[in-house]
Amino acid sequence: MTSDLGGAVLAGSSKRAKNDSRISRRRFVGRAGIAAGALGGVASARGQNSQVPANREMRTDVVVVGAGMGGLTTAVRAQREGADVVLLEKSSERGGTMSHSEGAVWTYESFEDLRNDAPHGDPELQRTVFDTLLQVYEFYDSIGAPLGAADEGERRTRRIAPVAFTNFMVGQLESAGGTLLMETPMLRLLTNRQHEIIGVLAEGPDGPIRIQAKAVVLATGGFAGNAQLVTQNITRQFGSLYQRNVAFDGLMPPLTGDGFLAASQIGAAPSLGGFDAFYGHVLPARPAKFSHPLSDYSIYHGAWTVAVNLYGRRFADESQGRVAGRQIARVGDHFISQEIARQPEATAAYIWDGPINEEHALAENNLGSLDKFDAFRQAGAPVATANTLEELARQMEGWGRGVPAGQVLGTLSEYNQAARNATAGKLPVPKASSRNALPIQQPPFYAILGTTGITATHGGLRVNSRGQVLSTTGRPLPGLFASGIDVGNFCNYAYLGALCLGAVFGYLSGANAARQPEPRGGWE
Ligand SMILES: Cc1cc2nc3c(=O)[nH]c(=O)nc-3n(C[C@H](O)[C@H](O)[C@H](O)COP(=O)(O)OP(=O)(O)OC[C@H]3O[C@@H](n4cnc5c(N)ncnc54)[C@H](O)[C@@H]3O)c2cc1C
Known part of the structure; x- marks a missing residue:
């Protein structure tokens, strides 16, 4: 099996699987589907964030940063666990890189093969994705998300039609009272005197917004578009590289490592590897x-x-x-x-x-x-x-x-x-x-x-199997979680799937963020 379903040639892949993937792509997506859907995703242009109160201060349970695979899954899961959720999206398009993907949510069928092929990746994260992905599919099925069926022998591969999936997840969030703020990037994290997360400072089309929250989940898609981080870690040829991700169309590059940088500023640890990959x-x-x-x-x-x-x-x-x-x-x-x-x-x-x-x-x-x-x-x-x-x-x-x-x-x-x-x-x-x-x-x-x-960077934040972002001392930073490509060192030079990281850590971080208690040190 090849392509974004696994640029590697997976053992046991069948012609049928390839044919099926072709059929499902045509059936679910198609060129017109992507183009129309991607444009249709420009749902909330300037001035439409009417949920922002006049005093530009909001209070919620969980702020999720980034409305791609990782962020959407986090937001809906946190909401299902009883949390009030605000989802921030920097660009004018929802769905992130996911909305331009082939939509194969997958990882390996054998943990041994997975470890063998990515021995430099973080074994805890790899185990977590491998063990949890089937539960995530159950979750998606339970909420009626549009997900193709698994092929025989490939239980860990399910397909989404990216645009339909995006619309469905946004619909779930909004119909249950959640808030999606478009063109509203997180600028930085807010902490109290005890160094607990108490929310984010964001910048909406009409100015700054201070959003207080018990937990923040970073799902900003990595740093592929950050010239400094790519030049330092991956290649001096940044100026020549294409952005094979959501940033491709010359929009303001959204994947600029915002989650990684904001967390680093408050003492988060970088992943133990993967930065050059x-x-x-x-x-x-x-x-x-x-x-x-x-x-x-x-x-x-x-x-x-x-x-x-x-x-x-x-x-x-x-x-x-x-x-x-x-x-x-x-x-x-x-x-x-x-x-x-x-x-x-x-x-x-x-x-x-x-x-x-x-x-x-x-x-x-x-x-x-x-x-x-x-x-x-x-x-x-x-x-x-x-x-x-x-x-x-x-x-x-x-x-x-x-x-x-x-x-x-x-x-x-x-x-x-x-x-x-x-x-x-x-x-x-x-x-x-x-x-x-x-x-x-x-x-x-x-x-x-x-x-x-x-497409997606491999280095990122150091995160544990609950989705908690770890500090440089190895302890969880209270109230701070991550999902998707912001979770560092899952793959490390190999390719074990990318959407699976948003699915699994969205599912886990969403639930754990929803259970985060009020900050013990108060809101200042
Ligand atoms: C052509 C193509 C095909 C692909 N096919 C597959 C496939 O079949 N299977 C697979 O596993 N992977 C595939 N991928 C890769 C996969 O789509 C991505 O790696 C994955 O979607 C990343 O998910 P994410 O949620 O981490 O980030 P994204 O989906 O990129 O979402 C991150 C979001 O965060 C937003 N954001 C960034 N900074 C901020 C901020 N400060 N405040 C608020 N929002 C912010 C961004 O605007 C973006 O919307 C493909 C990619 C491409 C380009």
């Missing part, structure tokens, strides 16, 4: 123009290609990436995507041949044999196709992006020789998975130029 895929290189759905333009078969940077050189194992000291058990496109982010202009060319095109490029995307070469060409990205490698390399040089034909041919010659001799694992830049180390030898040959798009 993220989940993403390669998108058509500039000057390409493309739009949602981003999956139609995302490469998922990179592990089968030869990837060369703008100097025409291989730089990382296309099958497993390359980060010193990391053991990677699995193969997946998302590894090489992370390494491309660290190359000049966060850009690289993927090169493949006829058989790889048939067996992988057309099949590997989980969306029903979309022709990605064609998608790149139509988007206006640099592409090349030829019946000889010499001609292919000549066309690549003709892109005018600096890729030297001679170097490309030298790289391919060295790689092909090793692939034919089954020694690709011993190349100076090894390709460890012999299954993926196929020689590029049968025309037609293909090359595309792509730039990495960052």
